[in-house]
Amino acid sequence: MKALRIGRHAAIAVIAAGALALTSCGSDNATGTAPAGGQTSGTKVTGTLTGIGASSTGAAMDAWKAGFAAANSGATVQYSPDGSGAGRKAIIDGSAQFAGSDAYLKDEELESSKAVCGPDGAINIPVYISPIAVAFNLPGIEELKLDAATVAKIFRGEIANWNDPAIAALNEGVDLPDLKVTPVNRSDDSGTTTNFTDYLASAAPEVWTDKSSGVWPASLQGENAKGTSGVVKTVTDTPGAVTYADDSAVGGKLGTASIKVGEEFVKISAEAAAKAVEAGSPVEGRSANDIAIKLDRKTTASGAYPIVLVSYHVVCSAYDSQETVDLVKAFESYVVSEEGQQTAADSAKSAPLSSALAEKAATAIESIKVKS
Numbered sequence: 144m145k146a147l148r149i150g151r152h153a154a155i156a157v158i159a160a161g162a163l164a165l166t167s168c169g170s171d172n173a174t175g176t177a178p179a180g181g182q183t184s185g186t187k188v189t190g191t192l193t194g195i196g197a198s199s200t201g202a203a204m205d206a207w208k209a210g211f212a213a214a215n216s217g218a219t220v221q222y223s224p225d226g227s228g229a230g231r232k233a234i235i236d237g238s239a240q241f242a243g244s245d246a247y248l249k250d251e252e253l254e255s256s257k258a259v260c261g262p263d264g265a266i267n268i269p270v271y272i273s274p275i276a277v278a279f280n281l282p283g284i285e286e287l288k289l290d291a292a293t294v295a296k297i298f299r300g301e302i303a304n305w306n307d308p309a310i311a312a313l314n315e316g317v318d319l320p321d322l323k324v325t326p327v328n329r330s331d332d333s334g335t336t337t338n339f340t341d342y343l344a345s346a347a348p349e350v351w352t353d354k355s356s357g358v359w360p361a362s363l364q365g366e367n368a369k370g371t372s373g374v375v376k377t378v379t380d381t382p383g384a385v386t387y388a389d390d391s392a393v394g395g396k397l398g399t400a401s402i403k404v405g406e407e408f409v410k411i412s413a414e415a416a417a418k419a420v421e422a423g424s425p426v427e428g429r430s431a432n433d434i435a436i437k438l439d440r441k442t443t444a445s446g447a448y449p450i451v452l453v454s455y456h457v458v459c460s461a462y463d464s465q466e467t468v469d470l471v472k473a474f475e476s477y478v479v480s481e482e483g484q485q486t487a488a489d490s491a492k493s494a495p496l497s498s499a500l501a502e503k504a505a506t507a508i509e510s511i512k513v514k515s
Contacts, residue, residue: 188473189217190466196222196230196243198370199335199389200271200454203487204243210486211477220474224370228332228357234265234457240467241475242457245334246357247426247435260459261514267435268504270478271454271487272494274416275339277400278393279385280378281305281320286410288313290403291346297385298326298343299350300364305383313403320383327377327386328359330367338438338452339387345440346449389452391491402450405443413494415448420494422447432460432507434500461514468513479504 201224208220222243230242231252237259247267248256256265277294279287289297293309296302302309306319329336334357341355353360359367366384368377371392378384379395390411393399401408409415422442426435440449456475462468477483484495496504 187215187217188469189215190470191219191221192241192467192470192474193239194220194222194230194241194243194456195225195233195239196241196457197227197245197334197454198224198372199245199273199392199452200224200243200487200491201371202391202491203271203493206486206490207474207478207483210483211474214477215473218470218473226329226331226370227334227337231457234459235259240459240462240471243454244457245452245454246337247455248457250428253429253433256459261461263430263460265457266430266433266460266507266510267455267457268475268479268507269434269436269453269496269500270456270475270504271452271491272413272416272420272496273452273454273491274390274411274413274448275335275342275387275450275452276390276393276411277385277402277450278375278378278388278397279400280382280397281322282382282396284317284319285398287317287398287400288403288408289400291343292350294400294402295343295347295350297324298328298363298365298387300324300326301350322383325381325384326363326365327374327381327384328363328365328367329374330359330369332357334454335371335387335389335452339450341438342440342450387450389491391493402448404447404449405445407445409446409448411448413488413492415446416451417494417497418444419447419449419451420453423453430460432510434503434507458508458511460510461512463514465513468511472508472511475508476505479508 204222227244227246230244233239234242235256253264302324305322305324311319336359337355337357343351344355366377368374371388374386375388375392378386399411401410422439422444423436426437429435436453442449458471479501487493488495
């Protein structure tokens with residue numbers, strides 16, 4: 144199967160001039176092209192759209208809500224960052240109109256979604272590409288070099304101190320402290336955890352013997368906290384602590400690890416994350432409008448940072464009312480637009496969708512309809 148390509152220089156997402164139009168309030172099929180602010184031919188959508196899901200996209204979501212509201216004064220987007228697992232559950236049980244998830248729907252979740260979303264179920268629309276940082280609190284050290292096996296040993300509790308020979312061997316010349324390693328994981332069902340453990344299970348299977356999952360292995364000791372902000376705060380307050388978190392949330396006194404890919408160590412960045420997604424391919428067995436991406440965690444592509452997440456907005460393929468269809472189409476079209484993607488990049492250090500992926504997303508959004 145052909146790989147789903149993300150442009151090497153994915154600095155700006157572009158939806159072509161002939162992009163599919165937004166559906167305006169009260170009409171089944173709008174005809175104009177969609178301006179950046181999420182409206183069509185001067186007609187604004189109104190109403191309230193409710194979403195639940197990933198906390199990793201918090202900065203981007205705030206920017207998207209503000210930009211959309213500026214163009215649609217009668218519309219409100221409510222979003223509760225309760226975690227990816229909570230978001231997927233909410234779209235399946237109908238308690239939210241869209242979900243934010245750092246992991247695409249599993250086959251069984253897709254099947255369950257048909258009860259609320261109609262016979263075609265829900266669809267996964269990529270909206271946000273971001274690297275996951277291995278972030279640590281080591282006074283005076285801003286960067287370390289780590290490989291997959293060493294990262295896995297750190298989070299399994301097999302490396303007790305930061306001056307362990309395994310870390311020292313990768314960081315010649317760095318004055319590593321004799322300080323206890325305190326791994327901190329997410330306590331909630333998290334798409335960030337899914338992506339992080341997927342990387343460890345794929346790239347260091349001899350050490351990380353658990354399967355990838357949104358729930359941290361209960362057998363492993365360590366600290367835990369809820370949400371992206373929770374783990375970042377815990378590590379910030381705890382010398383020697385280390386966690387995994389969306390790079391947009393990492394700053395202040397925290398350092399980050401460069402990850403070994405092939406024979407080089409790749410520093411975390413949005414561009415490096417986009418290069419890793421280049422190696423991804425479409426998930427098999429999904430509909431044409433479901434844009435779930437299978438990532439290659441073992442890529443050796445130069446400059447690719449493999450601990451990356453693709454965050455999705457999971458939406459129904461069909462809703463009960465035209466008003467909901469109009470709102471979902473308008474908001475999601477803004478999110479994947481050039482303006483929406485650049486706003487997220489400016490706010491959250493994310494990598495904007497490539498033009499090809501943005502056009503696929505626009506096509507998927509346009510397919511959303513009222514239940515027959």
